[in-house]
Amino acid sequence: MTKPIRLGMVGGGNDAFIGAVHRIAARIDGQYDLVAGALSSSPEKARASGQALGLAADRTYDDYKSMAIREARLKDGVEAVAIVTPNHVHFDAAREFLKRGIHVICDKPLTSTLADAKKFVALTEKSDAKFILTHNYTGYPLVRQARQMVAAGDLGEIRVIQVEYPQDWLTEEVHNKQAEWRTDPSRSGAGGSTGDIGTHAFNLACFISGLTPDSLSADIQSFVPGRQVDDNAHVMLRFQGGARGMLWCSQVAPGNENGLRIRIYGSKGGIEWAQENPNVMAYSPFGEPTRLITRAGNGMPPSVAHLTRTPGGHPEGYLEGFANIYLEAAALIRGTGDGADLPTVYDGLLGVRFVDACVRSSARNGAWIDLG
């Protein structure tokens, strides 16, 4: 048993959503110990949150810079830090840690601006520390299996990708912490639904298909009066090699909670997977009945076995998928794994390009915008 990795956290205070998710994800496999944090931009809240989490008082920081400086000097300072703030803080926070050799696990989208995203790439290329972006849906075992099936040619030449991520929580005007920063362009970036969930859908399409996106045409909308960012987006995609796709993301689609769903069709078969019931995937070899492939069920390849914890039929969910990112990140940090399937800063840059292209395409009445 290797000792747990000493983990710090930036953001994720008491009323945050995604910080708690990261903490559970880090805890599930016992690979991390949370030992320090700058948990809020409000010092009072940062301290209260640290206390609630049982952090030592002297390792509960008022701001991430102080934390980076001091932890880097400590003999048992954090080895890695999870950055779970609003988007516009990601880059500045990551810089403080990466330049001090502390590994960074960062929530998505990478940044709120394309300029920051490009700087982020340069930053990570200069650092010896590792950088992992939590496009957590790539951690689901069946998503990995799907990616391997595509790579193995089971679907033949990929032709069509249909991906969508509808939600409904912003159907009406909402006032709470989550809604506020996620609909504020100065914190979330120019994209609303495109940044918050569209990037996930886009990333998943690229991840499973293994295809490089070429260009997109978008029609984005803000249906709720007064909303400053998009809350619904229709996007057509072109991939290098000729495959085509459609992407829909929405936060105003009543009846949808987190309806991330992907379908990929090739010359030899098709697959379908949906996040809300992630333990089953439909696989349709052309001309044969559809197969229901289950997580950890008949036909699970050995290559994904390390990402499941329970037998088939005992459902795993969002937290386990998220934990898989942390699990592989731990291996990468320790040098026991290559992290080959982990989302990178380049995926992050591509995601920010996606948002930027959606906004620009829509402003130009759907003109095709290069993603290169």
Next chain:
Amino acid sequence: MTKPIRLGMVGGGNDAFIGAVHRIAARIDGQYDLVAGALSSSPEKARASGQALGLAADRTYDDYKSMAIREARLKDGVEAVAIVTPNHVHFDAAREFLKRGIHVICDKPLTSTLADAKKFVALTEKSDAKFILTHNYTGYPLVRQARQMVAAGDLGEIRVIQVEYPQDWLTEEVHNKQAEWRTDPSRSGAGGSTGDIGTHAFNLACFISGLTPDSLSADIQSFVPGRQVDDNAHVMLRFQGGARGMLWCSQVAPGNENGLRIRIYGSKGGIEWAQENPNVMAYSPFGEPTRLITRAGNGMPPSVAHLTRTPGGHPEGYLEGFANIYLEAAALIRGTGDGADLPTVYDGLLGVRFVDACVRSSARNGAWIDLG
């Protein structure tokens, strides 16, 4: 009991698919007697098919024009005719009957060219005979219920429409009668999947939402080498009043048989319905659990009761939905119903405009094309 309507048929010979469907649809409720036919463009096949169907030899015609001329003179000649030929024949055949006062029930799409479609409108406007286009999916009871729910404001202001119709039967090169004319632009028209199934999806979106489409942007493809018409199409839609939509149709999506599915979202709720299991519809009032509304189940409005024949849980299907078009057509012909929900020549024109716009938009790299 009113006597059955005397029905003729043009097309629908022995190896046709849709002709047999029309005949069953006409038969289910006992409202029609098939008494005459010009069942094939090949006289031999026309006669053999007439004999197989038990038609009298002297009412089995070699061509539709002879049929129209003679039946119009007979005392007990056909009162209505079903036209179930390939698309390019619809207009010429319909003209022969409409100008002689014989009602026409015609398969979709209306025509293979926009020019013909416009002439078709003029033709029907000059005729006293009725014209019904078999956009049969509008005959499903839950589709009617959905349309009424939208009209009643149950979904609030409509914002987003997602409609799709994937199939897989043309995933590879296919040689049979069905595939051949449907992929031959001289017979089917410039659209392949757009004409054959995209028009159904488009019509359904308009029918349920009650919205007038304004313009579209399309990216259409022919994935199978050598195919002369599109076999996959990605379309973004704008409706008057601000609602937006996406439409996907495909004949190269392995695992899909007839996956027509529609989702409509408004400011107050959403609905979802899929043709392959048409006896249930999900209705999600915003902020409340989703309801599963069943055909002929709890909450069926009296206005659709005449379109169901079995109690809830005894599934009705494609043929019954199709039969509902024939049932209401019979009432329209007899003057006992107003046919207010029946698809018209204007729906047909709009469908042909849809195909035309998809082809033109795609040729212009996705430029938005008016549908007006």
Next chain:
Amino acid sequence: MTKPIRLGMVGGGNDAFIGAVHRIAARIDGQYDLVAGALSSSPEKARASGQALGLAADRTYDDYKSMAIREARLKDGVEAVAIVTPNHVHFDAAREFLKRGIHVICDKPLTSTLADAKKFVALTEKSDAKFILTHNYTGYPLVRQARQMVAAGDLGEIRVIQVEYPQDWLTEEVHNKQAEWRTDPSRSGAGGSTGDIGTHAFNLACFISGLTPDSLSADIQSFVPGRQVDDNAHVMLRFQGGARGMLWCSQVAPGNENGLRIRIYGSKGGIEWAQENPNVMAYSPFGEPTRLITRAGNGMPPSVAHLTRTPGGHPEGYLEGFANIYLEAAALIRGTGDGADLPTVYDGLLGVRFVDACVRSSARNGAWIDLG
């Protein structure tokens, strides 16, 4: 084209349910002409119903006996008769026709008493006319395919059968024609839910598995105060050869419309099929992913092709399944088919034995009762 079979009907007047179903089933394939009827035990209603159906006045009879006598003498009298009355009338009505050589298509359960059922068997054995019992669920194409798969050994040795048929329409006290006779032991027989729907479930289990039932143990209930027959039944089954089963039928299970569902498990695989979405069947070869077999889809055996009318993905339903019984009955009557898969009077006897055994077993606190 052979001419349609001249069909009469006993029962099925204006306010009946199953009579209309039989008429549509007879009509769908154009194999029958309804030409005579004794449509109600009330002469006035019989006449009004005949008129509404367009029957000739002189072939609308006040009672089935007059009908049998006169039709047997007519040159173009009925060749077959559909008996769709309450259960207690089946035997007497059928006798009048069978003894005059008129084929009988009869609704289930065969009779309201075991004594009648035994006499029924003797009656049909003496008659040259054909007798068909409308256990209509056996007409679904996927049910046939399932039966063939079991017979071919695809499931290995059958071990376990789980079959159920829940409804909810009798959850509260109901007063309408349907409810009244079906809960009146003098008309429906000693069984309530067991007779009305349990017999269907039981028949389906035997039909698909090909197994002979040996004995049963039952616990039946009448939950609604004042109800004279069972409205819920729990039954354990033993089959010759060692397979075991459970059967549940209920008319007091809120949320269930016609939830007939069957699962069969053997040493090599399992299958599952449900009537409410009858166009798909799950097939699970042991150790492999589950397959979704669709009606008229990939892998449909030629032997069931005559029982489907639409391509895969264009759903067929209850009426088409019912029509398949009529279709094969027509072939049997004409001598062009052997009716090998049609439900017989022996199936009917077994069904009545099933009801009788449920009632007796339950009265004896679940004692195992032989079905032999």
Next chain:
Amino acid sequence: MTKPIRLGMVGGGNDAFIGAVHRIAARIDGQYDLVAGALSSSPEKARASGQALGLAADRTYDDYKSMAIREARLKDGVEAVAIVTPNHVHFDAAREFLKRGIHVICDKPLTSTLADAKKFVALTEKSDAKFILTHNYTGYPLVRQARQMVAAGDLGEIRVIQVEYPQDWLTEEVHNKQAEWRTDPSRSGAGGSTGDIGTHAFNLACFISGLTPDSLSADIQSFVPGRQVDDNAHVMLRFQGGARGMLWCSQVAPGNENGLRIRIYGSKGGIEWAQENPNVMAYSPFGEPTRLITRAGNGMPPSVAHLTRTPGGHPEGYLEGFANIYLEAAALIRGTGDGADLPTVYDGLLGVRFVDACVRSSARNGAWIDLG
């Protein structure tokens, strides 16, 4: 932040299944620290397993008795112990800890014999330490919500319970550690499927319905040649007050992984929930459309909010449900919660009675056996 509870573990060595589950469940919410263990009955394996888990060498014990004695004396000895051995060890192991005031969290079924189960009750009644049985399915938030709905009268008077737990992993003869002890009556008890999974189904039925079981009639089988315990069981249940149930458990039903499913019907409504997709529950108020209630979705009562960690649509699964047992156990141990919904030793006794009654009833040809 209260400090984590110091936890020990008995059983759960390297090749065990359920031990790893308990460890994750204990870890997810950060409420426990695993600090000691007697992880295997083989001392070598116990030590290797302890090392693999990062336990201190001096707190890795060769047997549970040594562990209990020493830990009870340590100042920072374990406060609670998880017992995850084969069934026949539960009682003896628990005794060592309970009598020393160490709380016990024990896997189910309670014991392998009824005699042990009765002694277990006496043991816990004498101890001040807490005892929690991990009937983990009761930890699913929607299961709690279902229980509350029944208690609130949403379903009216309960009439019918249908519960089942099919698996397929023992369809053929299997030789591995899991299969071996679970099919060995000396270790698992007289019941095979009845003990391993039937007890879960039975417990769930009682838990949600709030009903006291009265008696049962069973027909159990061992389909696989040579198997010493049941691998399939059919059970009819009677509850005090008149409700009736059926229970099916099987380990030889191909296509089923962990198909625990329950349906409960009352005079006013019905509910359905299945473990394999545990984030949704169908609720059917009689006479209204079925509602799909989602975990953490619209209509979640505040009383279950502490049992969910992610928003609706981000699925939670088996491990989170299991963790809820540990979470509430922690509160019970600390005195901050009353553990009112936690499974108790009495539930355990009832489960063992269930197994015993199944075996005895089946031996007596389905005689009704009291569960009192």
